[in-house]
Amino acid sequence: MRPDVYTGKIIASMRNLLSVFYLCLLLASCSQSGKAVYSDNNCKLVPPFVGRLGFDKRKSYFSTSEKKIMGLVLLEATDPQNEQAGATKKYQDSSWKKAGWLAPIQLDNRGNIFTAPAPFINVLNNPAADQNTIYKIDGETGTMSPFLRLPPADSATDQNAYGIIGMVYLCSSGSLYVSTIAGSNRRYEKGCIYQVNSVTGKIENRLTGMDVLGMGIAYTSGERRLYFGKARTSDVYSIALTEKGSFTGKPQPEFSLSGLGARGDDKVRRIKTDKNGNLLVYGMEFNFNLVAPSEKQETVYQFAYNAEKKQWTLVD
Amino acid sequence: MRQYPIVFFFGMAVFFSCSNNNNAASTPVAGYDDNALTAVIADADSLKTFDFIAPVVEDIKTALRQPTPILLCRDSLNPQQKLAQIIALFDTVFTQSVREKDTKRPYRCEIFGVYPARESDMAYVKMPYQLQDCYRVEMYNYALNSTATAIADIKQQKVLANGYQLQAQPDIPLYLKNLATKIAVSSAEVQRAMGIKPEEKDALMASTKTSLNRSRCERSGHLCVAPTFVKNDKALWAIVDLTGFTLSGVRWTSTGATGPAPLVTERKLQDDKITACFCELETPLQKDGWKMEYMLTSSDGLRITNVSFNGKPVLQSAKLVDWHVSYSGTDGFGYSDAVGCPYFSQAAVIAFNPPAIRSLTENNRNAGFILEQSFRSEQWPSPCNYNYVQRYEFYKDGRFRVAAASLGRGCGNDGTYRPVFRIAFAAEQNNFAEWNGNGWNNWEREKWQQQMATTNYTPEGYEYKLTDNSGSGYYIEPGKGQFADGGRGDNAYVYTTINKPADEGESDMVTIGPCCNTDYHQGPEKFIEPVPEDIHNKKLVVWYVAQLKNDNTKGSEYCWAESVLENGVYVTKTYPGFCGPMFIPVK
Numbered sequence: 001m002r003p004d005v006y007t008g009k010i011i012a013s014m015r016n017l018l019s020v021f022y023l024c025l026l027l028a029s030c031s032q033s034g035k036a037v038y039s040d041n042n043c044k045l046v047p048p049f050v051g052r053l054g055f056d057k058r059k060s061y062f063s064t065s066e067k068k069i070m071g072l073v074l075l076e077a078t079d080p081q082n083e084q085a086g087a088t089k090k091y092q093d094s095s096w097k098k099a100g101w102l103a104p105i106q107l108d109n110r111g112n113i114f115t116a117p118a119p120f121i122n123v124l125n126n127p128a129a130d131q132n133t134i135y136k137i138d139g140e141t142g143t144m145s146p147f148l149r150l151p152p153a154d155s156a157t158d159q160n161a162y163g164i165i166g167m168v169y170l171c172s173s174g175s176l177y178v179s180t181i182a183g184s185n186r187r188y189e190k191g192c193i194y195q196v197n198s199v200t201g202k203i204e205n206r207l208t209g210m211d212v213l214g215m216g217i218a219y220t221s222g223e224r225r226l227y228f229g230k231a232r233t234s235d236v237y238s239i240a241l242t243e244k245g246s247f248t249g250k251p252q253p254e255f256s257l258s259g260l261g262a263r264g265d266d267k268v269r270r271i272k273t274d275k276n277g278n279l280l281v282y283g284m285e286f287n288f289n290l291v292a293p294s295e296k297q298e299t300v301y302q303f304a305y306n307a308e309k310k311q312w313t314l315v316d
Numbered sequence: 317m318r319q320y321p322i323v324f325f326f327g328m329a330v331f332f333s334c335s336n337n338n339n340a341a342s343t344p345v346a347g348y349d350d351n352a353l354t355a356v357i358a359d360a361d362s363l364k365t366f367d368f369i370a371p372v373v374e375d376i377k378t379a380l381r382q383p384t385p386i387l388l389c390r391d392s393l394n395p396q397q398k399l400a401q402i403i404a405l406f407d408t409v410f411t412q413s414v415r416e417k418d419t420k421r422p423y424r425c426e427i428f429g430v431y432p433a434r435e436s437d438m439a440y441v442k443m444p445y446q447l448q449d450c451y452r453v454e455m456y457n458y459a460l461n462s463t464a465t466a467i468a469d470i471k472q473q474k475v476l477a478n479g480y481q482l483q484a485q486p487d488i489p490l491y492l493k494n495l496a497t498k499i500a501v502s503s504a505e506v507q508r509a510m511g512i513k514p515e516e517k518d519a520l521m522a523s524t525k526t527s528l529n530r531s532r533c534e535r536s537g538h539l540c541v542a543p544t545f546v547k548n549d550k551a552l553w554a555i556v557d558l559t560g561f562t563l564s565g566v567r568w569t570s571t572g573a574t575g576p577a578p579l580v581t582e583r584k585l586q587d588d589k590i591t592a593c594f595c596e597l598e599t600p601l602q603k604d605g606w607k608m609e610y611m612l613t614s615s616d617g618l619r620i621t622n623v624s625f626n627g628k629p630v631l632q633s634a635k636l637v638d639w640h641v642s643y644s645g646t647d648g649f650g651y652s653d654a655v656g657c658p659y660f661s662q663a664a665v666i667a668f669n670p671p672a673i674r675s676l677t678e679n680n681r682n683a684g685f686i687l688e689q690s691f692r693s694e695q696w697p698s699p700c701n702y703n704y705v706q707r708y709e710f711y712k713d714g715r716f717r718v719a720a721a722s723l724g725r726g727c728g729n730d731g732t733y734r735p736v737f738r739i740a741f742a743a744e745q746n747n748f749a750e751w752n753g754n755g756w757n758n759w760e761r762e763k764w765q766q767q768m769a770t771t772n773y774t775p776e777g778y779e780y781k782l783t784d785n786s787g788s789g790y791y792i793e794p795g796k797g798q799f800a801d802g803g804r805g806d807n808a809y810v811y812t813t814i815n816k817p818a819d820e821g822e823s824d825m826v827t828i829g830p831c832c833n834t835d836y837h838q839g840p841e842k843f844i845e846p847v848p849e850d851i852h853n854k855k856l857v858v859w860y861v862a863q864l865k866n867d868n869t870k871g872s873e874y875c876w877a878e879s880v881l882e883n884g885v886y887v888t889k890t891y892p893g894f895c896g897p898m899f900i901p902v903k
Binding site: 068119121122123124154158159160161183184185186187188189190208209210232258259262263264265287288289290291292293294295 | 341342343344345347482483484532534579581583584587591596614615638649651652653654656657658659660661662663664665666693694695698699700701823824826827829830
C-alpha cells in the first residue's frame with residue numbers, strides 16, 4: 001500500500017473513531033442530564049409567626065387531628081421525642097376553623113402552610129361546595145384564606161363525603177401535589193392528582209381517573225418520582241416527575257400493603273423517606289365512609305429499594 | 317398550502333391535549349360479582365357450637381382453673397420440646413399477660429407450638445448458647461388477640477429472650493386446623509353452598525399443602541382460619557372462628573389461573589355482602605298482610621318505602637336520619653352520627669350484618685314480624701364507640717312501630733342519645749291532632765311539641781292522631797316505658813311538616829343537626845321555621861326525636877355495654893335503651 005493512501009486511511013479511521021467517541025460522550029451527557037439530583041425533599045420552614053406568638057420553633061407543630069378542636073391548631077410539645085407527653089401550649093387563630101374540619105397539612109420553603117377541609121364523623125361543618133378548596137395560612141401573618149378552588153366534581157354523590165384528601169410538596173420546583181376524590185362513588189373512580197404552583201396557584205398538570213389517598217416523593221435510582229397509594233386498594237404506584245415537577249410517563253405499580261399488618265387491607269395515608277432512602281409508608285383503614293376510630297389505627301411499613309431486582313421489599 | 321400548517325398545528329394540539337391526559341376523567345369500577353351476592357354471613361342468633369366442641373371447652377375450663385392457666389400444646393412434642401415448654405411456663409415474663417391486670421382473672425391462653433430455634437430468633441440474645449439446645453415457644457392469648465414468644469434453652473434450663481405482639485397470631489397447631497375443618501364440614505351453610513355434606517378430606521386443595529387459607533376476623537378480634545373447598549373452577553371459603561368455635565360465614569372465590577387468591581376475611585365478607593345485596597338493591601318484603609321495600613342507605617339507616625297493609629298504602633317511607641349524642645359533663649362535646657352502609661357512605665357507624673327478619677311475639681303469641689338492623693363502631697364496646705339498633709315492628713292487626721335502641725357504650729355515663737326518625741305518610745291529604753285531655757285538637761300549622769310529664773294521653777295512651785279525609789289513619793303512642801323492651805320513656809320531640817315534592821328529607825340526608833342541642837333544635841325545625849305552613853289536608857311527615865339518658869349504675873344499666881371475661885375471653889353484655897312510637901289504626 002502506498003504510505004500516503006495508508007496514512008489517509010488511518011486518518012479517516014481516526015476521524016470515524018473520534019466521531020463515535022464524541023457521539024458516545026454526547027449520549028452519556030444526555031442520559032446524565034436526565035438523572036435527578038438527589039434531594040431529601042425536606043425544605044419546610046417554620047412559619048415566622050410561630051416565634052412571634054411566643055412558641056418555641058424547635059418544639060412546635062401543627063395539627064388538624066385534635067378531636068375536640070375543629071380546624072388547624074398550633075401546639076408546642078412537652079417533649080418532642082415523646083408523643084404521649086402532650087402539649088404545653090395551644091393556639092388557634094380565628095381564621096383556622098372557618099373551613100371546618102381539616103386534614104392534610106404541607107409547609108413550603110417560605111413558611112406558608114397549605115391545608116384542605118375533610119369531614120370528621122359528619123359533614124355538618126364541611127359543606128360539599130368547599131371540599132375541593134386548598135387553603136393557605138400565610139407564614140408572616142398567620143391568617144388562613146382560600147388559595148385555590150380545584151375544579152369541582154362533575155356530579156354530587158351521597159356515597160362519598162370527601163374531596164381533597166392528600167398533599168405533598170416538591171421543594172425543587174415549589175409544586176404542591178393535591179389528590180382529590182370528589183365525586184367518586186362505588187361505580188366510578190373520578191379522583192385526580194393536581195400539580196399546583198404553590199406561588200401562583202396555577203394548575204400545571206393533572207393525573208385523572210384515579211382515587212389516590214396518600215403520597216410522597218422519593219429519589220430512586222436517579223429518578224424523581226411521586227409515590228401514591230390508591231384509595232380503593234392497598235396498592236402503591238409511582239410516576240416520574242420532570243425537573244419542573246410535571247408528570248412524565250405512565251404510573252407504574254410498585255408494591256402493595258395487602259395482607260400486611262394488623263388489618264391486612266391498609267390504604268396509604270402518606271409516604272416519607274428516611275435518611276437511608278427507604279420509604280416509610282403510613283397505612284390506615286379507609287373505606288370511603290365517615291368512621292372515625294376512637295383509637296388511631298395506623299401502621300408504619302418500611303420498604304427498601306433493591307437496585308438489582310429493581311423493586312421495593314418490605315423491611316419492617 | 318396555507319391550510320396545511322393550520323391542520324398540522326391543530327392535530328398537534330389535539331395530540332398533546334390527549335396525551336397530557338394520562339387517563340380518562342373517570343374510570344368505571346367493576347361491580348359486585350355473584351360471589352359477593354351469594355356469600356352468607358352466619359346469623360349471630362343462630363351461632364351454635366357442635367357436640368364435638370364440648371370436650372374442647374371442658375379442657376379450656378380445666379386449664380383456666382390452674383395456677384398457670386395455660387393450655388399446653390396439643391400437637392405431639394418430643395421430650396426436648398416438652399422440656400422447652402415447661403421452661404417457658406416458669407418464666408414470669410412469658411406468663412405476665414395470662415391474667416387480667418386488675419382482677420387477676422385468667423385469660424384463655426394456649427401454647428400453639430414449640431419449634432427448634434432459628435438463628436434469626438437469637439438476634440437479641442446476649443448470653444452464650446448452642447442453637448441446637450434452643451426452642452421457640454409460641455403462646456396465643458385469645459382474649460387479647462396477642463402472641464407471646466420465649467426462646468427456651470433446655471441445656472441452661474432458662475429463657476434467653478422474650479417477645480410479645482398485640483394483634484398477632486402464631487401458626488396454628490394441627491389439631492386446631494383439624495377442628496376448623498370439622499366445624500366447616502358440619503355447618504349447614506357450607507353444606508348448602510356445596511350442595512352436599514363435604515368430607516374433611518375435601519378441604520384439601522390439590523395444588524397446595526394446606527387445607528386452610530389464612531383469614532382474619534378483624535371485627536371480633538378472634539382467631540379465624542378458612543378451610544377451603546374447591547368445586548369446579550371456584551373455591552368456597554368457610555371462615556371458622558376458633559375463639560368461638562363457630563362458622564362466621566362462607567364465600568366463593570374464583571380460582572384464577574394466575575395470581576394469589578384474594579384474601580377472604582370477616583370484614584370483607586360482611587362489607588361486600590351487605591353492600592352488594594342491601595346498599596345497591598331495594599329488597600321487597602311481603603308478610604302478614606304487610607308489603608314494602610327496604611334498603612340500607614348511605615347515611616339514613618335502614619329505610620322502608622311503599623309500605624302498605626292489606627293493599628292500603630300506609631307509609632311513603634320511614635328512616636333514621638341521625639343519632640345525636642351529647643355529654644352533659646362537657647359543654648358542646650358529643651357526636652352527630654349518621655348510620656348506614658359500610659362502603660361509600662356518609663355513615664360514621666356502619667352495618668356489620670344484613671337486615672334481619674324475626675318473629676314478633678306479644679303475650680306469648682306470634683303477633684307479626686320485626687325488621688331489624690344493627691350498626692356498630694368497630695371497637696365497640698370500648699369507650700367512645702357505639703352500637704345502634706334500628707327496628708320496625710309490623711303487627712298482624714295493622715299496628716306498626718318505628719323504634720331504635722342505643723347499646724352504648726359512648727364516652728361516659730353522662731350521655732343523652734337523640735335518634736331522629738323521619739316518617740312520611742302515604743296519604744295525600746292528612747290532618748294532625750293532639751289529645752288535650754278532653755278531645756282532639758287539630759294542628760293548623762307545621763309545629764313541634766315535646767312529650768313532658770304533664771302531657772295528656774287518651775285512656776289508651778295515645779297522644780296524637782293522623783287521619784285522612786275518610787277518617788282512617790293512625791293514633792300515635794309515644795314510648796313511656798310500656799312496650800316491654802326495657803324502654804324508660806322517650807321524652808320525645810314530635811314535629812309535623814308538609815311532605816313537599818322539593819325533597820325535604822326524602823332522599824338521603826346529610827347530618828340534619830348538631831350533637832349537643834338540648835332543646836327542640838334537633839334539625840327538623842329547619843322545615844318549619846321561620847314561617848310554619850298550613851298543614852290542613854296536606855301530605856305530612858312526622859319527625860320523632862326521642863331522648864335517652866344513659867345509665868351505668870350497677871343493676872340499672874341503660875344504653876350501656878361492657879366487656880366481661882367469660883371462660884377466658886371477653887364477651888359483651890348489653891343493656892339496650894329502646895325508644896320509638898307505636899302507630900295504631902284508627903277504627
